[in-house]
Amino acid sequence: MKAKQNKWQMLIAFFLILVSLSCILPLMLVVSISFTDEAAIVKNGYSLIPSQFSLAAYRNIFSGGKQVWRSYGVSVFVTLVGTMINVCITGMAGYALANPSVRYRNELAMFFFVTMVFNGGMVPWYMICKTVGLTENIWALLIPNLIFSSYNLFLVRNYMRDIPTALVESAKLDGANDACIAFKIYFPLSKPIMATIALFAAIGYWNDWWNSIMLVSDTSLYPVQYLLMKLKSDINMMKNLQNSGFAGAAAMKPAESLQMATVVITIAPILLFYPFLQKYIVKGLVIGSVKG
């Protein structure tokens, strides 16, 4: 019985590790290519272990890849500022919809819900962005689409609704006003859910290329994801990145490895913050789906 059980456990573990590998190995491949010498790639193709180790691609980015840094800066700025605004807007609205003394809170929730199910889609969205002047500037990357999501609003509202009313009542008896209740009770107690939506927003901003593809054409406003997209289709963009003066004329210009190195520095922040991401987003996913 015991032996049989062990066998079963081994079998499961083996299978699950295979699945794990299928998640990690393709990414390892990308990392490995970014560290491979360009000539070796041309000769041998991609491989999981660099056939000839080289830092040329990274050196190229660090010394000459102005566009990469520019885009990286745009992405970082948009992610930080956007996430901050997003959390403020969503948190405040969540409080208003959870506040039991607002009698119309359910009707107001409906107001936010309707557009979640029915809206005009990308064409009117584009027309509106054009009309209000959200094109060709940094606001175009910040405001449309990501600054506020009804889904997150409902996550926050549901979380705040579970804060015991007794707490609020007793604060009221002690003479606390609305602002005091909001800032001393509701917001501090909702920190975990705020962390969750902040990370949702941050991931959304960091991974966003939709706003830039629709609303921005100036290369100085490209976020790093859009730059990556362009690198694949636009040969000029690639040439722009390759530092012509570097490493002598004989050395091959890194094209493949440079692309992959850009991918690596794009996913680096996600990897860095992964423990937080996992902790809080798992919580959010579970709350959002299991409780509805």
Next chain:
Amino acid sequence: MARTKQKGKKRYTIFKDIRRNPLSYLMLIPAALYTIVFGYMTIPFMFSAFLNYNYRDGLFGSEFVGLKNFEFFFKSNAAPRVIGNTVYLNIMFIIFTLIVSVTIAILLSELQKERLKKFMQSTYLFPYFLSWVVINYVIFTLTSSKYGIINQFLTLCGMKPINFYTKGAYWPTILIIAKVWKDMGMNIVIYLAVITGFDPQIYEAAMIDGAGRFRACISITLRLLLPTVCMLTIMSVGKIFYGDFGMIYALVGDNGMLQKTTDVIDTYVFRTLRQTGNPSQSMAVSLFQSVLGFVTVCGANWTARRFFSEGALF
């Protein structure tokens, strides 16, 4: 605590509510403004599907053309193709994500090595945080015709290399694998959370009655997981007419050779918007999609509420 009904007090208007809770309503303003501008304001623009819209004359000045824009779409051979692709790909996404993530979640719950379990769960979830643009590069390392791993393997076996980027036939499979790869982690997390909530006494009782581990998996875990599975599936079936634009555009892009098998409604709308310069035609397609989408979402929600009272979205 108790929800006070408005019916009792007839004259409690929203203005009174605002006066009593100024702070709450003030805090609602930014979100409401956003929802009005990017949500409700899009609705009148949908009318442009019946116009020959141009940006100069706007919604009221443009010429009214009736159903001509719809005709353009439905008479073209694009209509059956993009609608078919959207539905087909979405059904495949739903089925495969479901099978893979339920299987893995159940196996994970069976595994008794906690640390290994934690570690594996982390690896499954990681692709969820990557953008499709990044995943496009990941796929490229495997499918590239010159250097890709798959083609290296094929040449090693003495077979002819495949140029994936000119053959549309392979792409539905590639898209399905990519979708499962990215989304399974999230689903596994959800299912695992549900499984962890099951009462261990049920399993003990089954063991006493002589059920093996495998039997317990099927008869208890799978059986108890079924409501959650159905719920999530119904919800994704509701979105069956919405193609995953972010995915398909990032992976396929404007590659015309792959469009036959990968073009979905959303990418079609995007292309007509950018290429024809006539937003009305793309709006017509988009309106058609919105209406179908609205009906299916409501239908799905109705079904969910009917069978699983607490699981409905609204």
